[in-house]
Amino acid sequence: MTTAPRLQTAGLTDAEVAQRVSEGKTNDVPTRAARSVSEIVRANVLTRINAILGVLLIIVLSTGSVINGAFGLLIIANSAIGIIQELRAKKTLDKLAIVGQAKPLVRRQSGTQAVLPSEVVLDDIIELGPGDQIVVDGEVVEDANLEVDESLLTGEADPIAKDTGDTVMSGSFVVAGSGAYRATKVGREAYAAKLADEASKFTLVNSELRSGINKILQFITYLLVPAGLLIIYTQLFTTNADWREAVLRMVGALVPMVPEGLVLMTSIAFAVGVVRLGRRQCLVNELPAIEGLARVDVVCADKTGTLTENGMRVSDVKKLDQRGPTRQPGTVADILAQLAADDARPNASMAAIGEAYKMPPGWQSSAIAPFKSATKWSGASYGEHGNWVIGAPDVLLEPGSQIAQEAEEIGAQGLRVLLLGSCDVPVDHVDAPGCVTPAALVVLEQRVRPDARDTLDYFAEQKVSIKVISGDNAVSVGAVAGSLGLEGETMDARQLPDAPDQLADTLEQYTTFGRVRPDQKRAMVHALQSRGHTVAMTGDGVNDVLALKDADIGVAMGSGSSASRAVAQIVLLDNKFATLPYVVGEGRRVIGNIERVSNLFLTKTVYSVLLAILVGLGGLSSKLFGTDPLLFPFQPIHVTIAAWFTIGIPAFVLSLAPNNERAHTGFVRRVMTAALPSGLVVGIATFTSYLVAYQGRAATPVEQMQASTAALITLLVTGVWVLAVVARPYQWWRVALVAVSGLAYVVIFSIPLARKAFMLDPSNLKTTSVALVIGLIGAAAIEVIWWVQGAVLGERRRLWRAD
Structure with missing residues (x-):
């Protein structure tokens, strides 16, 4: 992994964009609910039932008895009502789909801006960060520890490192690092275009x-x-x-x-x-999801962004004594500010740190390790200024250590705790993070959504089980769940059994799970389904994508990653967990x-x-x-x-x-x-x-x-x-x-x-x-x-x- 400074690849000029648009080299994949008005009219008029009634009407009229042909009005009524209702639904879906669409960040000479997928043209340079969906096929032109998950296309669950010159396919998404790629195939030529076209139709298929x-x-x-x-x-x-x-x-x-x-x-x-759901800013990507959520008996809810609000703030930084040869120069404030400044696409935690520490010392990084849900830490190496990591204390430290216990006690209050520490090897080393020397505990505050408790109470009344599944510390997750009145025991997912039957048994016994890896979220959904449960998964991050895809009903937050919104059947555009009871x-x-x-x-x-x-x-x-x-x-x-x-x-x-x-x-x-x-x-x-x-x-x-x-x-x-x-x-x-x-x-x-x-x-x-x-x-x-x-x-x- 290397982060040596690179010259940015220049984007297209406005003239070049206009030329490609005139040549039809645009990403013209049909949007969801994209049946034209003429197709809707034809589909509602030319039906088998209308044909049967039409033939019978002609037979009756041949007898000269007009009054007996009154049933012919059914043809008009059936067609008119069907057309009007589908046009209303199409109008609603089209408006919401524009709001909920993934908007790639396109670099052009006139400036870098988020555009609709349909506005991407051939040879556009598209920037990538964690959680971004790859909307067209392309070739990587810049990479900084870029890792892409192609499981939705290939079924392979492990992230794939992408270097400059590698190919990326539409339908995959970024799990770590950043970079940029040049669009080489757009529109219907892109790998996932046919899949997207088929999946986005206004349809009633796969419905009981x-x-x-x-x-x-x-x-x-x-x-x-x-x-x-x-x-x-x-x-x-x-x-x-x-x-x-x-x-x-x-x-x-x-x-x-x-x-x-x-x-x-x-x-x-x-x-x-x-x-009706559109009026509540709820986008239904697949119509049977309305029916499916009504049959759900288990809801797996992610904590961050679902039960709690997305935004965080630094509430405290507890400096720790550094002893021994690994002591590094630089103040904690400098280190935190520099780490936040070097993160081009910060997650919620790093964004809160960047908001609190806005004056980086200007160090040059020799290596950067992006945050991954699987490892629970990120970091950077700054030469003489040391190698620094920030992440979960119970992952970076020995679980029984005094500082790990202190972090757990803080987490028991429902707070998120990160450890800042120096390590003895560069962050891009194969053995990273190596031996970590604690420097500080960073305490982050998250506000519980005001409507979360009422929503959980509603599901409890309806005999729908709730499983809180989070990548955060188990004690912290349990504290948040407890504050919402959710009963049941908490478990650290690192202790979960791998065998599907044992996993299913464990899920029946426990309510709250912390330190859950993305692959474990998916396995937990499968285990619940194996016991006959109809499972809904709610989430907003890239670590939720696989579970969202495999759940019976996937529910994503509108402010979440574009990848999570793309695979979910229901998108809550206003980010309100309380909308679920209405669905x-x-x-x-x-x-x-x-x-x-x-x-x-x-x-x-x-x-x-x-x-x-x-x-x-x-x-x-x-x-x-x-x-x-x-x-x-x-x-x-x-x-x-x-x-x-x-x-x-x-x-x-x-x-x-x-x-x-x-x-x-x-x-x-x-x-x-x-x-x-x-x-x-x-x-x-x-x-x-x-x-x-x-x-x-x-x-x-x-x-x-x-x-x-x-x-x-x-x-x-x-x-x-x-x-x-x-x-x-x-x-x-x-x-x-x-x-x-x-x-x-x-x-x-x-x-x-x-x-x-x-x-x-x-x-x-x-x-x-x-x-x-x-x-x-x-x-x-x-x-x-x-x-x-x-x-x-x-x-x-x-x-x-x-x-």
């Missing part, structure tokens, strides 16, 4: 919720194909009805089978979550509400498929046994109005409503368990009501309309009760939602013009009364099933929400 909905849709597809073919055949070839009537009844059977709003409501819930709340809202909405849509699909099968089997029996063929009970307008207030509008309201119920795994099982019995009850009750009212082949058009109306009344009564069950536990607005939904149908049936427009005829009191009774019996069955399911599954059922 999303994969669960895909399984549900797959299940529905298996039902749709045979049921659809059966109803098409029976309505067109067994009923002997007018072709227009047969076609309308066929479409009336097919339309409700399509879960047209399920994917839409999921996308809206996620997009609204992004916008958890959004995740719970999304999961809980989509589960409710899925219950509604899947129930509709189940009863629609069941009706189609029962009517279809009735049509086949007419062919075999000469019985009266069955027309499907509903025309498209009937199923359209049935969906308005039992599913459509309530689902939209429920998908955006507040919901803080704890997230649980098993989404598909719970939805299927709830929706299948309800759908079967609704389908059987509706079919029974239709059979009772159906007058057979000889029925007049009025009698057929009365039979269809009777079936619809039963469907509406049972459908509203499904909504009443799904909306539980009740709050006043949920009760109002169910009541308004039911009253809306009473109004529709009460207005003569509406009855005429929607082809309803409830004038046969006997038929209508029977339909109501069957509907109420079906509603009672749904209610009983809900309570019985709770008892069987061991889930507590509540009518009203507890305070």
Whole structure:
């Protein structure tokens, strides 16, 4: 390691930059959420569900019945709502992404300044320091003990020393030292450009919720194909009805089978979550992170920058007696000032020392050792002025020494303690730091974040375990954790076992860990995951990057290193640890509400498929046994109005409503368990009501309309009760939602013009009364099933929400 003075490599002129921009030699990698407006419109309009509904709409319009084509409005609604919400989310993400982006320090002849990655051009000179992310591929032109971690690209965990002439790749990051490199590959040619492009898309992949909905849709597809073919055949070839009537009844059977709003409501819930969190300066790099954090049961929190504020100040310097031949000239103030001045990219500790000691003596260094998380010390050699190191006392000294014990006693008060000492070998020697002679203890003060305790209390109430993992002295970390009311024992990570099983056992027993190396942080995350935990890791430094990357959810502070922000799924741009409960709340809202909405849509699909099968089997029996063929009970307008207030509008309201119920795994099982019995009850009750009212082949058009109306009344009564069950536990607005939904149908049936427009005829009191009774019996069955399911599954059922 050498630090002989070097001439700085000159950067590009403004004219050269402009020329490269005009030639397209820019770093034009797409930013996150970079789908254009036209792509968003196309993605929301050209969907499979819209295509199915579009074909059915054309078929209906060919019969001349415009009112029965009202379901076509779903195409417009689905597309418009999806486009509006995604554009809102895109706007929010684009604004936050600019704030949260890593901004490389580019050296040009007009001056050195931080620019956006997209503003880097070919041949730019980019300066590097600890924690900096390498944004484009390049060649090192200056190095001062530069070490780069390429583990995110190669999987190799050990830092790699980089000398002048070596290649650096985008996607890696600096762990120690400083330097500069020339951009040799920019934009889509850079090594990590494709990875970054893929990782930054506005997407719902790798989500338990999303994969669960895909399984549900797959299940529905298996039902749709045979049921659809059966109803098409029976309505067109067994009923002997007018072709227009047969076609309308066929479409009336097919339309409700399509879960047209399920994917839409999921996308809206996620997009609204992004916008809401954006207002709290929370950047969501991957949408499933909203959902994932709601499922987290262990949060690994770094102390510095997470539980404590980033800034420090020197509160005391305790000078120590130097005895023996290693005594060096120079005052402690001179040494500290010079060490701080020689650190081109100081960490928080060295920045605080530099703030306190601003008058360096001007010594020339012959060697510099940068700070590394793995070694816990840094230093410099100044020829006749000696070799000096500063770092963790329990690392540089024998643990049992008097000074080490004194440092630990100070650390027990929650303070950070550094040892300044002289060493007998140059700091770039292979055996450095060698024998260290103490010169002073530097005591640094950190303020605990005022919102940290409330945040930890919130997680404790939610049964989420907290593990404080820090590179600082274990006693100091334990003291800070204790001041925040965090219970549990503290352990020095140097005593941690290497075996994964033993490590997992240890993590279950202890709460606070000090002197943790970066590779240990990663191993601790893996150990917790091996025991079935969903782990969130919070951090802000380069030493947190590997753990952030491997945790189920990585949360970085906005003021942290660019590398930590780049790998995290969630970035708290305002550096507030207290924002995490809001992220958890959004995740719970999304999961809980989509589960409710899925219950509604899947129930509709189940009863629609069941009706189609029962009517279809009735049509086949007419062919075999000469019985009266069955027309499907509903025309498209009937199923359209049935969906308005039992599913459509309530689902939209429920998908955006507040919901803080704890997230649980098993989404598909719970939805299927709830929706299948309800759908079967609704389908059987509706079919029974239709059979009772159906007058057979000889029925007049009025009698057929009365039979269809009777079936619809039963469907509406049972459908509203499904909504009443799904909306539980009740709050006043949920009760109002169910009541308004039911009253809306009473109004529709009460207005003569509406009855005429929607082809309803409830004038046969006997038929209508029977339909109501069957509907109420079906509603009672749904209610009983809900309570019985709770008892069987061991889930507590509540009518009203507890305070």
